[in-house]
Amino acid sequence: MVENVRGDELIINSPRGLSLLAIQRNKELKRGDFVQAAVRRDKLAVRKLSKTDKPKENEIAGTIDSLEYQGTYVKMTLSTDFDDDFVVVVSDDKFANSPVTIGNRAGARFTQGEAFL
Secondary structure (H helix, E strand, O other): OEEEEEOOEEEEEOOOOOEEEEEOOOOOOOOOOOOOOEOOHHHOEEEEOOOOOOOOOOEEEEEEEEEEEOOOEEEEEEEEOOOOEEEEEEEHHHHHHOOOOOOOEEEEEOOHHHOEO
16 A cells, blocks of 8 residues: 655555555556555565564565576575565576575565566
């Protein structure tokens, strides 16, 4: 649900506690409107989280359930804190700079311009 509108920037909070900053494109959304967001899985960055780290804005937290090396990229599946699976694709270079392993707690993060409403 849209919590606040600042120009073309929206602050969105989900009933599950996910907080998003997004840019509205070609829409006239206002406070209280229900929205759904999508992000391309190759536009996400992954970082390892400790057990006590809370997800930041535009970040979905979970546990790495699978890693698939696909040559030029790595496909990861997170079992989210919302009991959903969330798939992330990162380049092999980015993965090498910030590796995670199965069982790690991690956050998948995106910039506000990457969210499509």
